[in-house]
Amino acid sequence: MYSIKFHQKKVESLNRTPPELSVQQVTSVLFLNDTSVYFWPASVSSCLSVCSRHFTCLSLLPITFFNSCPCFGRCITAQHGVQRRQVRCVRTANGTSVTERICEFFSPWPALEQACLIPCPLDCVLSDFSSWSGCSRTCGVGLQHRTRRVLAAPMYGGSGCPNLTQTRPCSLQLPCLNAAEHRYSLKVGPWSECRTPQHKDLWLNGRTTLDFSAGDTERNTVKRHVRENQDYQHPQQHQHHHHHHHHHLTKTLDIEVGYQTRQVRCMAGDGKNSMLSLCTQDDSPGTFQSCVMPRDCQTSDWSSWTPCSKTCRASDLSPGFRVRSRVITHPAIGRGKECPALEEKEACNIIGDLLPKCPRYVWRSTAWGECSVAPLLGQQERRLGDTGSALCGGGIQTRETYCTMLTEPDASTNHRRDVSRPVSSDLCDGPVPSAVQSCSLHCPQACLLSLWSSWGSCLHDNCLESQGRKGFRQRRRKLLGEESVNTESCPHLLEAIPCEDPVCFQWRVLAEGVCVPKAGSCGSGSRTQTVACVNSQGESVEAELCEDPPPPAKLACEMACPGDCVVSSWSDWSSCSQSCTSKNSEGRQSRMRTILALPGEGGKSCPPAPALEQWRSCNDHPCMVFYWETSSYWNESSACPAGVQTRRVTCMKMNAGPVIPKRCPDSARPDSERSCVLPCRRDCIVTPFSEWTACPTSCLPANSSIPSQSRYRTIVQRSSGGGQECPDTLFEERECEALPVCPTYRWRTHKWHSCMLVPDSVRQGMSGAAESCGRGLETRALSCVDEGEDPAGVWECVRWAGPMPPRVRSCWVPCRDDCTFSSWSKYTECSGCGSARSHKRTLTGRSRKRSRCQREDIYPLVESEPCPCEDFISETWGNWSACILPTAPQGWRGHRGQKSQGCGQGLRYRALTCTDQRGRLMDPSLCSTSGLLEEPCHIPCPLDCRLSSWSAWSACSASCGSGLKVRSKWLREKPFNGGRPCPKLDLKNQVYEAVPCRSVCGVYEWVAEPWSFCSINTVDQLPACGEGVQSRKIRCVLRDSDYSSSVNDSLCDADEMPLQAQTCVLPCPGHCVMSPWSHWSSCPSCDPNTVRTRNRHMLRPPAGEAVCPESNQTEPCIINSNCFTYQYNISGWSSCMLSESAVCGEGRRTRLLDCTRSDGHMLDLSVCEELGLSQPWTLSELCQVDCPVSCVLSEWSPWTECSHTCGNQGVMSRSRRVLQEAHDEGRPCPSQLSQTKPCPIMPCFSWLLGDWTPCRVEGAECGEGLRQRNLSCVVHWGHWPNSSGPRPDSLGPATVVEEEKCGERLSRESAQELQQPCFVPCPGDCHLNEWSPWSSCQLTCLEGRSFQSVGQQARSRAVVIQALENQDSCPSQMFETRTCKGGKCHSYEWRTSPWNNNERTVWCQRSDGVNVTGGCFLPGRPAAVRHCHPPCTKPFSHCKQSGVCGCEKGYTDVMTTHGFLDYCTKTPGGDTRKADVKTSSGRIKPGPSHIQDFFSEWSLQPLSPGTRLFSCRSATVKSMIKRLLVRIPVMQLAISCRTPERAQLALLSLSGYSRWRSFPYSSLLG
Secondary structure (H helix, E strand, C coil): CEEECCCCCCCEEECCCCCCCCCCCEEEEEECCCCCEEEEECCCCCCCCCCHHHHHHEEEEECCCCCCCCCCCCCCCEEEEEEECCEEEEECCCCCEECHHHHHHHCCCCCCEEEEEEECCECCEEECCCCCCCCCCCCCEEEEEEECCEEECCECCCCCCCCCEEEEEEECCCCCCCHHHCCEEEEECCCCCCECHHHHHHCHHHCCCCCCCCCHHHHCCHHHHHHHHHHCCCHHHCCCHHHCCHHHCCCEECCCEEEEECCEEEEECCCCEECHHHHCCCCCCCCEEEEECCECCEECCCCCCCCCCCCCECCCCCCEEEEEECCEEECCECCCCCCCCCEEEEEECCCCCCCCECCEEEEEECCCCCCECHHHCCCCCHHHHHCCCCCEEEEEEECCEEEEEECHHHHHCCCCCCCCCEECHHHCCCCCCCCEEEEEECCCCCCEECCCCCCCCCECCCHHHCCCCEEEEEEECCEECHHHCCHHHCCCCEEEEEEECCCCCEEEEEEECCCEECCCCCEEEEEEEEEEEECCCCCECCHHHCCCCCCCCEEEEEECCCCCCEECCCCCCCCCCCCCECCCCCEEEEEECCEEECCCCCCCCCCCHHHHEEEEEECCCECCCEEEEECCCCCCCCCCCEEEEECCEEEEECCCEEECHHHCCHHHCCCCEEEEECCCCECCEECCCCCCCCCCCCCECCCCCCCEEEEECCEEECCECCCCCCCCCCEEEEECCCCCECCCEEEEECCCCCCECCCHHHHCCCCCCCCCCEEEEEECCEEEEECCCCEECHHHHHHHCCCCCCCEEEEEECCCCCCCECCCCCCCCCCCCCCEEEEECCECHHHHHCCHHHCCCCCCCEEEEECCCCCCEEEEECCCCCCECCCCCCCCCCCCCHHHHCCEEEEEEEEEEEECCCCCECCHHHCCCCCEEEEEEEECCCECCEECCCCCCCCCCCCCEEEEEEEEEEEEECCECCCCCCCCCCCCCEEEEEEEEEECCCCEEEEECCCCCCECCCCCCCCCCEEEEEECCEEEEECCCCCCCCECHHHCCHHHCCCCEEEEEECCCCCCEECCCCCCCCCCCCCCCCEEEEECCEEECCCCCCCCCCCEEEEECCECCCECCEEEEECCCCCCECCCCECCEEEEEECCEEEEECCCCEECHHHHHHHCCCCCCCCEEEEEECCCCCCEECCCCCCCCCCCCCECCCEEEEECCEEECCCCCCCCCCCCCEEEEECCCECEEEEEECCCCCCECCCCCEEEEEEECCEEEEEECCCCCCCCCCCCCCCCCCEEECHHHHCCCCCCCCHHHHEEEEEECCCCCCEECCCCCCCCCEECEECCEECCCCEEEEEEECEECCCHHHHHHCCCCEEEEEEECCCEECCEEEEECCCECCECCEEEEECCCCEEECCCCHHHCCCCECCCCCCCCCCCEEECCCCCEEECCCEEEEECCCCCEEEEEECCCCCCHHHHHHHHHHHCCCCCHHHHHHHHCCCCEECCCCCCCCCCCCHHHHHHHHHHHHHCCCCCEECCCCCCCCCCCCCCCHHHHHHCCCCCCHHHHC
């Protein structure tokens, strides 16, 4: 069915191309599935809506990989080129091609070309030659050779390897006597391929023939034999092994025995063939032998490819891989081809553009748990938690972390908590989120209260609505630091006492005037007074509020006349003696007045003494105190629906209990309800269950337990506020689905066949084939059976039955002359462990008389072996493990209790060895149950630093104002075993806390009683008036008390003590009497220009003309005398103080204010407050005490598997990680974050390959032979192959055990690997030497950087020529390479020796110091011979190092005008050493050798016509020339410089300057 789609039009179903569309209009045909084809007409724009299934159906696939990188241009360091490839669009399912337009719609076109880079051609690199060998002959002329080896094979088109051998003749002093000196050697060729008798005619060279040819072919087949042997395939074995299917597989392994032959030749000493009779020996070598017919390994077909490991598009762009496998259906037999690789791996989804994006994995975390203070407590602080008191302050809270897959919708829903399925934590990268964080629990603050105020006056409960005659007297106190205190937990702040006749507002006299007599100067009069209506606080209010009428504005008064007695005004009422009235006490207070002047004759007398004092009752209310008491509000919660909180409010009677509410003032009643928020309803949030853990995919061994799988889920958020509770099941486990039990197969061995020799038909005509006897082979068949003994395919036993039993063994058919023996007797009895047993045999028949049969070194008659012993020796091995505690139950990860601290009772382990009497390591179960020795151990628990309790606070350091009080702790025990460290201690090992304190200034005050009457000492009955003395009583009392009781005077400030006595003046009759002075007014400022005043008024006018004293006084304001300034002083911050139930976290620190007078006197704060001084300081602020967070560790991981399956190095380990590092004084993390314990010491068994034997040629002196090595099973301790002794700490040979111990051969060598063909050259043979060692691994590098991921190694074989006449028949030299890892980059550079007679040695050296041939850049090779041009042909001349001709020593250079050597002239005095010395010492001082060399390169010549002067640009040359010309006779010279223009120069040698002629040199100096 086909369908056509035109954009959004209806699709019509057709069976063919629609008729309305011509062929030209159809532009694209797009196959999207097997039943529909979409067409686009030319008039319509092609489009395609890409579906998700398209990405899985189609892909752009490169049909060819990038071709090799072709290069162009001249190579300097590397060559640039372009690689190309082809791309087509294919179906993913079957790889069939479709039109490219399909893939263009949903995939970008892959690159068809890319740039490439290859190194320059690398030539072959060889080592230096070895030393010369010895001479090949002992007489006459022989040959010597030396060889070199290939270090690096040519690459990228580099030059090939040159000859590896150098040969030179060597002549010895002894001449060869005659031709009889030739020696003859029997040489055997290689064995032919194994073949059956019916194919003997196919091998024409099977017979031993006499070969007189030069043997060129044989000599040139050294390499070819190896190749032909490897590539040989019998006609019966031509089938391709991978075309066999299981139902065609054989069920029996049969062995076919064939034969093989070899050639035997007689070789002369010159390498030529000779008559065989010249080499005949008594025991001629065998020319035939039995062999096993080879059969190649056969495998099944390849399985299907596994799914690609890369199923999504990741950011690393790495390809995926897929694997297919096959199984062995028939093992290799004989020298058949070994089994090929059974697994094949190839890249897939290389581009990956069509794959969906890979999921990302991220760490998620659960909600934080509750804040807990207990983990922070030290051992000394845990008593806080044990006493049941609520802990508060700083704490920690924990959460769990898990890995989850991040899906696309998650990107838009990050605001809600993720509940994705947890996956393995190995999938998440990056840091793990923190599982521990600090937190804080609010600590209730202690209520700091002020003192109670004085009782107020009797007031109505509501002064604005006065009712009845009942009222209350109240007193208050206030909170200190109210901003940080929860007032609900504080006691009541107001108390009330019932009273009668309450008055809220009353009239108060503000000022009184002077008494003014109505007539005259004394007598009755009046005075004015100013009144105001005030409230209970003394504040003026409206007059209407005072219910009583106001006092009169004028009051009657009496002005004393000159002879009257004068009495003072009444004093203020004293404090009440009682705060309330009870049955036994009543409050009273008094006031007094004093006599100021005595009366005269006729004047009014003074009142009696009782009239000078008045008493009245006070505080007559009963002692019943009432207050409101409230219960706590309901607990608060987070913001959710609003509600109302209520509390109980009760009127309480002091020391009695609740009473009716009317007894308490209703205006002070606290609120009984308030709005609140209800706790939120939060349901438990749990992640979905994780995927089930994987079950085994393979079959289960018999009698094994059924495996299980598990899954888990994590609580992300716990329920609260009545939400849905969390489920109980967080972990589930179930048994895996029924898995098949692994099949049981075994090998069934059949009877050994008779010994098979080479058939007689083959033996006929062979040398040494007299009778049918000798060595042969016997075989047996193998079959595979299942547990029911039913036949099964061989491949089943290959897979399940273990190693294959031997199928072939050597046998011997006795010949007439062979030694014959009886059968071996039974072994003798064993006498115990350590003894030996033996068995015997005897010679039989004629063998008893043959001397060679009686040689017991060849034919032993007695064999012994150690007796089996069942006694084993058990010994301890290694050190004890660390003490390992039992695994703690799953729970919180913090340090709570000794288990989490890692202390207590545990076990430590030590390995046990089990050996037999011969010292061989045995299975430990033979000696003990577990193979480990256990011993109880104890890990001491960590002890924290222990300090004493806090001492009592010291007294305040200041007696008045702010000071400090301290308390301290001292060290009692130092930390031990990782306990919490001590805080920073002082030198006395103490730690302190200091807080500011305040000593109330004026706690005690002086109280002065009224002055006594002014007493005058009268003499002779004179009038009692005039100057006298008066006194008063001064008492020290507690401030704000009733002043009834006195205290010791020392408690009051002596400096502030009032006067106890003073002079006084008692006016005489008729004198003016003045009132006492008023208080001094306040100074406006402490400026000496300002004054203060006081006044008094007249109480009795004087008689007659007398005048009254002054009524006003002033005095200047003097600082610190009568005038003072006041200021606040701030103290320092206190320590950060915590709640008593907290160990860290949020605290508070405080500081205090002091009121200080300018003279330094400390006053009460109320003084500064009354003055209205401003203070900008904060007296309290929050602070933080760092929490001593102890180290928090994860739980121990499960124990790992043993690191080694055998030996004494196996350990199991477990680890834990640090979730929270220790901070401040927290307990530090332990150093042991991992633990190991030994594994049982199981014996290790390994196959041991012995050393290769020397090349041995059977029955001949040279030719093709074999070198062999043995394969044995050895037991060891796991240090193989470094230590093969009976114990790892002792040296010795390896201990061989039964081969069955080594199990199936994983490293067992095949027959080819246990035997190697080799070649022993005959005298005169031209042959290849042994393979050289592999060279060091070398990388192909570009500018010091590796060009390849793997390196190359090389080895080679060089040709050895022993006779010149055979050199034309020599084989070709060989080399081979292999890849290697861990190579190095090497560079090459030319090295040269010093010049010697214009010659030097030049060689190439590798960067590691090895001298090589090849590798260096040939165009850059330095010259080895130095030449001058033109040649130095003048007498006594030679070529100098500078490349110019010069004269020999003792001769002076004479140069031509062109700068070439003209001739050499003998230097005067050159023959006399004395003259040379005199000339040198007199004219030129000897200088350094390099100066002499410098001048030896210079010469001078006369200036010829037309020659211009050359200026020397070298400052050094100029200065030296000027110094020379000072001593040289005047002459004109032409000078040319070699430096820096490198021009040729001409100077006369200094030794001959005495011959120079004089010329003007002014031009030179210019």
